[in-house]
Amino acid sequence: xxxxxxxxxxxxxxxxxxxxxxxxxxxxxxxxxxxxxxxxxxxxxxxxxxxxxxxxxxxxxxxxxxxxxxxxxxxxxxxxxxxxxxxxxxxxxxxxxxxxxxxxxxxxxxxxxxxxxxxxxxxxxxxxxxxxxxxxxxxxxxxxxxxxxxxxxxxxxxxxxxxxxxxxxxxxxxxxxxxxxxxxxxxxxxxxxxxxxxxxxxxxxxxxxxxxxxxxxxxxxxxxxxxxxxxxxxxxxxxxxxxxxxxxxxxxxxxxxxxxxxxxxxxxxxxxxxxxxxxxxxxxxxxxxxxxxxxxxxxxxxxxxxxxxxxxxxxxxxxxxxxxxxxxxxxxxxxxxxxxxxxxxxxxxxxxxxxxxxxxxxxxxxxxxxxxxxxxxxxxxxxxxxxxxxxxxxxxxxxxxxxxxxxxxxxxxxxxxxxxxxxxxxxxxxxxxxxxxxxxxxxxxxxxxxxxxxxxxxxxxxxxxxxxxxxxxxxxxxxxxxxxxx
Ligand SMILES: [Zn+2]
Numbered sequence: 001x002x003x004x005x006x007x008x009x010x011x012x013x014x015x016x017x018x019x020x021x022x023x024x025x026x027x028x029x030x031x032x033x034x035x036x037x038x039x040x041x042x043x044x045x046x047x048x049x050x051x052x053x054x055x056x057x058x059x060x061x062x063x064x065x066x067x068x069x070x071x072x073x074x075x076x077x078x079x080x081x082x083x084x085x086x087x088x089x090x091x092x093x094x095x096x097x098x099x100x101x102x103x104x105x106x107x108x109x110x111x112x113x114x115x116x117x118x119x120x121x122x123x124x125x126x127x128x129x130x131x132x133x134x135x136x137x138x139x140x141x142x143x144x145x146x147x148x149x150x151x152x153x154x155x156x157x158x159x160x161x162x163x164x165x166x167x168x169x170x171x172x173x174x175x176x177x178x179x180x181x182x183x184x185x186x187x188x189x190x191x192x193x194x195x196x197x198x199x200x201x202x203x204x205x206x207x208x209x210x211x212x213x214x215x216x217x218x219x220x221x222x223x224x225x226x227x228x229x230x231x232x233x234x235x236x237x238x239x240x241x242x243x244x245x246x247x248x249x250x251x252x253x254x255x256x257x258x259x260x261x262x263x264x265x266x267x268x269x270x271x272x273x274x275x276x277x278x279x280x281x282x283x284x285x286x287x288x289x290x291x292x293x294x295x296x297x298x299x300x301x302x303x304x305x306x307x308x309x310x311x312x313x314x315x316x317x318x319x320x321x322x323x324x325x326x327x328x329x330x331x332x333x334x335x336x337x338x339x340x341x342x343x344x345x346x347x348x349x350x351x352x353x354x355x356x357x358x359x360x361x362x363x364x365x366x367x368x369x370x371x372x373x374x375x376x377x378x379x380x381x382x383x384x385x386x387x388x389x390x391x392x393x394x395x396x397x398x399x400x401x402x403x404x405x406x407x408x409x410x411x412x413x414x415x416x417x418x419x420x421x422x423x424x425x426x427x428x429x430x431x432x433x434x435x436x437x438x439x440x441x442x443x444x445x446x447x448x449x450x451x452x453x454x455x456x457x458x459x460x461x462x463x464x465x466x467x468x469x470x471x472x473x474x475x476x477x478x479x480x481x482x483x484x485x486x
Pocket of ligand 1: 138160
């Protein structure tokens with residue numbers, strides 16, 4: 001068997017002020033992980049191991065990943081797509097293709113990059129070669145993707161701690177298809193909703209558990225709940241249920257609709273509730289134990305937000321709250337100045353609020369530099385299946401009882417390492433403020449006495465009624481109460 005693999009991924013926040021260009025992507029080509037060592041932990045590298053165990057030949061093409069931000073430049077998307085297609089053409093004949101994609105990548109002129117890429121791959125390999133695709137659950141699953149791929153599986157968990165579990169499933173199902181043992185049939189049901197859902201909380205937790213149970217039913221190969229990505233203004237926007245059965249399109253369609261309508265019936269309860277800044281701080285101060293973790297969900301770089309908003313930090317300082325640490329604020333200029341000043345130096349520093357209107361005002365503070373770490377890294381995922389994420393240079397500065405971690409390579413906060421890297425013991429702080437919508441939960445929930453979600457102003461504020469869509473269908477919950485007319 002000859003397996004062809006590639007990965008092209010970014011999550012596009014079409015409202016983000018940050019362009020996604022050529023330099024935004026970390027790159028590995030043809031399995032050479034020396035060019036970007038963190039990709040040795042990638043799904044593509046994992047698939048190669050599984051193929052090696054079967055004695056298969058693997059042809060790896062491109063792995064390209066960019067931190068979520070605004071639209072990808074047209075020439076950049078086309079360049080990477082064409083590179084993958086050229087590698088695939090050179091590798092022919094292949095027996096199966098596995099693609100590790102995101103599902104919410106948008107480029108200028110391409111509302112559905114993944115659909116376009118899968119269609120291009122299909123054109124090269126023809127109708128008989130199975131194409132398996134793994135997507136993030138924050139994806140816009142489109143009809144084009146369903147038509148062109150053989151099997152699509154999305155993550156089930158958020159935080160995405162099941163990336164490798166899903167990668168194994170996809171590998172096995174696609175392999176069995178290539179061997180002629182399965183004939184996957186996919187069906188998609190659009191729930192008419194947009195939203196943000198936490199499978200760590202009820203009722204979504206039980207719903208996901210039920211999906212896993214149903215996957216054991218005869219003929220059912222896989223069930224995915226595509227949450228959608230609400231900050232992508234594209235025609236394919238929406239929360240959708242995808243069912244894959246073995247050779248039975250009617251069974252797939254019926255189960256997708258049944259599960260989609262079940263989720264829809266819970267629409268008023270599946271969205272988490274969020275604190276305002278002050279109610280979140282009040283709630284945090286009322287907790288006995290520490291540290292309390294307060295998530296700034298509205299400025300999540302992992303959803304394309306700048307990561308330099310100052311709203312919560314400003315209120316911490318105005319209210320005189322001490323024993324708090326804020327991680328992290330994206331500010332390469334402040335990092336450069338802190339490194340130049342050195343540990344122990346006290347200086348006036350302008351912090352955050354630089355990237356756009358949604359970042360709030362910069363804060364002019366007199367700070368002491370308490371920690372520096374060049375080329376810091378944080379980890380994400382389970383201990384046995386973790387991925388490394390570079391943070392660039394990091395600096396810890398202290399002012400008025402508040403520690404602030406500044407960093408130079410934008411990305412969301414995954415791990416308490418963002419504090420300990422620069423000498424801040426997260427267990428010794430009363431309050432930890434993190435810029436993340438939910439991925440922080442995997443590692444911070446292990447040390448948190450309580451987790452509090454705060455909706456401040458920001459580029460990923462979970463205020464879905466007021467997102468100014470121009471392209472997406474606005475006949476969706478919660479913009480309208482009952483879009484399916486039940
Ligand atoms: Zn995601």
